[in-house]
Amino acid sequence: LLFLQSCTRKKKNGDVSMKIQRNIECSKRSENVTHQAEVDGSTDIIIVGAGVAGSALAYTLAKDGRRVHVIERDLTEPDRIVGELLQPGGYLKLIELGLEDCVNTIDAQQVFGYALYKDGKSNKVSYPLENFNSDVAGRSFHNGRFIQRMREKAASISNVRLEQGTVTSLIEEKGIIKGVTYRTKTGQGLTTYAPLTVVCDGCCSNFRRSLSKPKVEIPSCFVGLILENCELPYENHGHVILANPSPILFYPISSTEIRCLVDVPGHKVPSISNGEMTSYLKTVVAPQIPHELHSAFFAAIDKGNIRTMTNRSMPAAPAPTPGALLLGDSFNMRHPLTGGGMTVALSDIVILRDLLRPLGDLNDAHNLCKYLESFYTLRKPVASTINTLAGALYKVFCASPDPSRNELRKACFDYLSLGGGFTNGPIAILSGLNPRPLSLVSHFFAVAIYGVGRLLLPFPSPKRMLIGARLILDASSIIFPIIKAEGVKEMLFPASIPTHYAVQDLCIS
Numbered sequence: 001l002l003f004l005q006s007c008t009r010k011k012k013n014g015d016v017s018m019k020i021q022r023n024i025e026c027s028k029r030s031e032n033v034t035h036q037a038e039v040d041g042s043t044d045i046i047i048v049g050a051g052v053a054g055s056a057l058a059y060t061l062a063k064d065g066r067r068v069h070v071i072e073r074d075l076t077e078p079d080r081i082v083g084e085l086l087q088p089g090g091y092l093k094l095i096e097l098g099l100e101d102c103v104n105t106i107d108a109q110q111v112f113g114y115a116l117y118k119d120g121k122s123n124k125v126s127y128p129l130e131n132f133n134s135d136v137a138g139r140s141f142h143n144g145r146f147i148q149r150m151r152e153k154a155a156s157i158s159n160v161r162l163e164q165g166t167v168t169s170l171i172e173e174k175g176i177i178k179g180v181t182y183r184t185k186t187g188q189g190l191t192t193y194a195p196l197t198v199v200c201d202g203c204c205s206n207f208r209r210s211l212s213k214p215k216v217e218i219p220s221c222f223v224g225l226i227l228e229n230c231e232l233p234y235e236n237h238g239h240v241i242l243a244n245p246s247p248i249l250f251y252p253i254s255s256t257e258i259r260c261l262v263d264v265p266g267h268k269v270p271s272i273s274n275g276e277m278t279s280y281l282k283t284v285v286a287p288q289i290p291h292e293l294h295s296a297f298f299a300a301i302d303k304g305n306i307r308t309m310t311n312r313s314m315p316a317a318p319a320p321t322p323g324a325l326l327l328g329d330s331f332n333m334r335h336p337l338t339g340g341g342m343t344v345a346l347s348d349i350v351i352l353r354d355l356l357r358p359l360g361d362l363n364d365a366h367n368l369c370k371y372l373e374s375f376y377t378l379r380k381p382v383a384s385t386i387n388t389l390a391g392a393l394y395k396v397f398c399a400s401p402d403p404s405r406n407e408l409r410k411a412c413f414d415y416l417s418l419g420g421g422f423t424n425g426p427i428a429i430l431s432g433l434n435p436r437p438l439s440l441v442s443h444f445f446a447v448a449i450y451g452v453g454r455l456l457l458p459f460p461s462p463k464r465m466l467i468g469a470r471l472i473l474d475a476s477s478i479i480f481p482i483i484k485a486e487g488v489k490e491m492l493f494p495a496s497i498p499t500h501y502a503v504q505d506l507c508i509s
């Protein structure tokens, strides 16, 4: 144990992967000692996965004095097309967690809002940042660089042990999760124990079935490209093209690169290997993107680095289990159109940290589990609002042959162009700066009523009245099922749910 401590206490500046590698080496050399120590109760919390959620959680819990063992399948820098735009609300959570410097030195770009495009018209929608410090804005970056910085921060704390290994199962005894079994990089099978295991193994989680009742939907896929040597029409803004059949996104991920994500509805994307994808991008997508980006878009297609990713959506449906908890995408997912995933994960971590803070001992698994049930209610206002907006906006932003849905789409675009509260309200929700469920519901129906009003004025015709009525029905059929899945009571009336269990029942430090 002393050897492990001396290893993990070495805090040196330097290259991210070098630091993490050093940490792996430490854990490798001390595997036997550590395993023995863990049986003795030297770990408070095991974290499965060191992605966005796992590494941020490890850092924050360790800062609060917990002894944390993080097991991550692959500690090399991830190269993915996910989690590249952090909303300003997420940046505020990073500040709360003391992790805001993780967006420094990775060539992250500040983001001040969005530009929306529809039928050749464009409109800038800025985040309402007036009342915040000047550094508060969205940030966009290479996801892998951001994660490496957070892993490095976590690994720099002496009571974090960050180890490369693949968790293969949760250890359950009499209904309580006691720890995990995992395979190290060298193929050795090990077990480790702790009073609490937090599973943060991402969108394809292997363990969510044991800890929740997941219902995963796949509304679409994203096709990702990187555009180089070009400028976005609206500097430091995300760009959303309301294209046909579904939205296309652009945002900077470094000072020289722009990410393009093309949404393709359904489970399947055109084949990259037989050239269908190239043809789709050149003939269907290219004519719909801003002309300033054309040549870089074609160059990116010809370069051939085309990536795809499935977009999943899954409301949180916890099955509270003593000794374990899910967090991040393993627990809850939403369509990535609005870039809300990391904000929800970081917001959840702040709530969990605050709940765990007064507890000295985590060993009373049943009481701890009961106490942590309040987490599921406390997270609802932020998480459900961001989730519902993502699902609803995706549906509204997709093209449709239905005239009422098309009117709703047009009304949404024009409503967001009105300025004042009509623009600030929805963008404050999307950015995570003011994610209030009632504000979301009222803006959503204000868009619908605005759409109906435009149909009926100046002179209503029977046909227009019918489209107007269908528009309201359509809007309701979009938002109400999402709210139902999120939990009507938890989302809209959280005060009616008892959230706080007596901390006194547990050991307080």
Ligand SMILES: Cc1cc2nc3c(=O)[nH]c(=O)nc-3n(C[C@H](O)[C@H](O)[C@H](O)COP(=O)(O)OP(=O)(O)OC[C@H]3O[C@@H](n4cnc5c(N)ncnc54)[C@H](O)[C@@H]3O)c2cc1C
Pocket (backbone or CB within 6 Å): 048, 049, 050, 051, 052, 053, 054, 071, 072, 073, 074, 081, 082, 083, 084, 085, 086, 087, 165, 166, 167, 168, 200, 201, 202, 203, 206, 222, 309, 310, 311, 312, 327, 328, 329, 330, 336, 338, 339, 340, 341, 342, 343, 345
């Ligand atoms: C196409 C796409 C684009 C997105 N864009 C954005 C965006 O712009 N902004 C935003 O906020 N969100 C975005 N998201 C969502 C965002 O990526 C996620 O919400 C976020 O990454 C969730 O973090 P996580 O830690 O739960 O999962 P991850 O970051 O995926 O981390 C999971 C970690 O667990 C590890 N792991 C998995 N299994 C095991 C195992 N058995 N043992 C050990 N380790 C394991 C993995 O290696 C990984 O490091 C996007 C999602 C998609 C699909």
